[in-house]
Amino acid sequence: MDDRYGMDVLASGWRTHGTRQLARVEASRDVVVEVADDGFCGAVVGLSSGMVELEDRNGRRRLFPLGAGFLVDGEDVVLVPPAAAPAKTGPQRTASGSFAAPETRARVARASRILVEGRHDAELVEKVWGDDLRAEGVVVEYLQGIDLLDAALDAEPPSADRRYGVLVDHLVPGSKESRIAEAVSRGRHGAHVRIVGHPWIDVWQCVTPRAVGIERWPEVPRGIDYKVGVCRGLGWPARDQADLARAWQRILASVNSYRDLEPAFLGRVEELIDFVTS
Numbered sequence: 001m002d003d004r005y006g007m008d009v010l011a012s013g014w015r016t017h018g019t020r021q022l023a024r025v026e027a028s029r030d031v032v033v034e035v036a037d038d039g040f041c042g043a044v045v046g047l048s049s050g051m052v053e054l055e056d057r058n059g060r061r062r063l064f065p066l067g068a069g070f071l072v073d074g075e076d077v078v079l080v081p082p083a084a085a086p087a088k089t090g091p092q093r094t095a096s097g098s099f100a101a102p103e104t105r106a107r108v109a110r111a112s113r114i115l116v117e118g119r120h121d122a123e124l125v126e127k128v129w130g131d132d133l134r135a136e137g138v139v140v141e142y143l144q145g146i147d148l149l150d151a152a153l154d155a156e157p158p159s160a161d162r163r164y165g166v167l168v169d170h171l172v173p174g175s176k177e178s179r180i181a182e183a184v185s186r187g188r189h190g191a192h193v194r195i196v197g198h199p200w201i202d203v204w205q206c207v208t209p210r211a212v213g214i215e216r217w218p219e220v221p222r223g224i225d226y227k228v229g230v231c232r233g234l235g236w237p238a239r240d241q242a243d244l245a246r247a248w249q250r251i252l253a254s255v256n257s258y259r260d261l262e263p264a265f266l267g268r269v270e271e272l273i274d275f276v277t278s
Contacts, residue, residue, distance in 0.1 A: 025072055026082040027052045033079060034071040035064060045253070052079060059236050059246070094131040095257045096270075111162040112276035113139045117146055117169055120248055121203045125167070125269060127255050136277050146180050153184070158192035165272030171197025194275040196268040202226045203265075207251055211260035 034041040042054030122142045181195040218233025231238035
């Protein structure tokens with residue numbers, strides 16, 4: 001005779017007996033999942049406060065609560081936060097490749113500092129060299145364009161105790177940027193200012209195409225805003241400033257260490273750090 005109660009009425013698991021257990025999948029970056037309710041399909045790009053952010057192939061992003069209600073390869077799953085990485089032993093390295101300094105109290109900022117042309121430059125330098133700069137007490141400020149460099153130096157003149165390292169986009173022979181840099185270097189502030197730069201039009205190109213997941217950076221015709229042209233060339237939205245901001249966040253998120261940056265950019269930033277801390 002079939003005994004549907006089993007032999008032990010007090011055995012554990014009686015509440016879930018006969019129910020299907022869903023696989024638990026960690027919401028790691030780039031895992032592709034589908035939302036069962038509305039069919040939205042995208043890759044995991046972020047986690048925040050119990051929510052997972054998905055990005056579809058058209059660059060649209062949406063937030064969903066973690067848990068059940070997702071499909072992976074057509075199978076129902078429960079989406080869970082990734083397991084915490086095991087604690088590392090031995091000397092730790094920063095994103096720039098340097099050995100991480102021991103935890104200490106905050107350091108008073110040096111008078112010497114690094115100037116960059118724009119907010120994106122500053123964010124990229126912070127992403128890779130932030131730990132090193134904080135350990136050295138070096139502040140990074142942005143100019144909003146090299147055209148304002150001379151006025152900035154006049155407002156707070158450099159000296160032997162207040163050196164300025166300046167990072168410039170598109171510093172190639174014959175460019176406007178190179179002419180300004182040469183004039184400053186020959187001028188009254190030149191002895192305590194080091195101006196270096198990379199050859200690309202915009203700091204976006206200092207991130208390697210491999211890191212971003214593209215074959216190469218698009219060629220942008222003259223007369224078209226560079227960032228707009230890049231987004232259009234890659235098939236990303238470029239309707240307004242908000243789209244450009246999202247494009248930059250996507251690029252910045254692809255940078256995890258110095259290995260994701262072009263060597264010509266790496267060398268220039270390291271040169272400036274040495275200059276302002278020597």
